[in-house]
Amino acid sequence: DIQMTQSPASLSASLGETVTIECLASEDIYDILAWYQQKPGKSPQFLIYDASSLHTGAPSRFSGSGSGTQYSLKINSLQPEDFASYYCQNGLSAPLTFGSGTKLEIK
Amino acid sequence: QVQLKETGPDLVQLTQTLSITCTVSGFSLTTYNVHWVRQPPGKGLEWMGAMWNGGDTDYNSAFKSRLSISRDTSKSQVFLKMNSLQTDDTAKYFCDRLIHNNYFDYWGQGVMVTVSS
Numbered sequence: 004d005i006q007m008t009q010s011p012a013s014l015s016a017s018l019g020e021t022v023t024i025e026c027l028a029s030e031d032i033y034d035i036l037a038w039y040q041q042k043p044g045k046s047p048q049f050l051i052y053d054a055s056s057l058h059t060g061a062p063s064r065f066s067g068s069g070s071g072t073q074y075s076l077k078i079n080s081l082q083p084e085d086f087a088s089y090y091c092q093n094g095l096s097a098p099l100t101f102g103s104g105t106k107l108e109i110k
Numbered sequence: 111q112v113q114l115k116e117t118g119p120d121l122v123q124l125t126q127t128l129s130i131t132c133t134v135s136g137f138s139l140t141t142y143n144v145h146w147v148r149q150p151p152g153k154g155l156e157w158m159g160a161m162w163n164g165g166d167t168d169y170n171s172a173f174k175s176r177l178s179i180s181r182d183t184s185k186s187q188v189f190l191k192m193n194s195l196q197t198d199d200t201a202k203y204f205c206d207r208l209i210h211n212n213y214f215d216y217w218g219q220g221v222m223v224t225v226s227s
Contacts, residue, residue: 035211035212037211037213037214039155039214045219046204046206046217046218046219046220047155047204047214047217048217049213049214049215049216052211052213053211058215090154090155092155092213092214094211094212094213095212097157097160097168097170097212098157098170098171098172099145099157099212100157101154101155101156101157102154103154104154104155
């Protein structure tokens with residue numbers, strides 16, 4: 004199984020700041036990676052696919068990058084609605100696996 | 111408009127069987143794949159298994175032979191059944207639609223299931 008290691012587990016930031024969340028795969032996943040945002044009590048929302056492509060409707064302040072085993076999600080100019088949990092997901096092979104999540108909190 | 115909605119029990123007794131129905135609208139089960147993902151309280155997401163558009167299924171080996179996924183295309187429903195429930199099966203269970211490269215573009219609201227002794 005491909006393991007997805009996400010860091011940090013939690014992150015405090017202020018409105019307007021830029022933050023980056025990292026995701027490390029246990030083997031090369033050839034950019035077959037997605038990012039999701041989840042707010043408390045809600046289902047995850049699809050943000051980024053193929054490591055760097057923005058899903059329709061996702062704000063442009065979100066961007067993804069990376070290759071091989073190392074990937075990152077960057078959020079520019081944090082807005083109040085961005086404070087949530089974020090998960091990466093391996094789409095290369097089953098079992099489909101998720102990172103353990105990053106909780107982004109307001110400082 | 112694409113929608114998925116899970117319906118199932120809030121509470122299941124220890125060692126009993128869980129049955130959840132996912133009813134979809136806005137797309138066909140013979141065109142898209144529907145998968146199941148669960149999330150224990152305060153924890154991360156775990157992929158459980160798949161109903162592929164052709165009718166085949168795949169399961170996470172973590173669930174061994176406890177898990178079964180089936181469908182009724184005439185009713186646009188996908189079913190999850192898992193037996194021998196333990197307390198660590200307490201979780202919110204989501205059904206979601208899979209698109210290219212195995213990404214989940216639409217998720218149901220989820221159903222929170224508590225396993226009680």
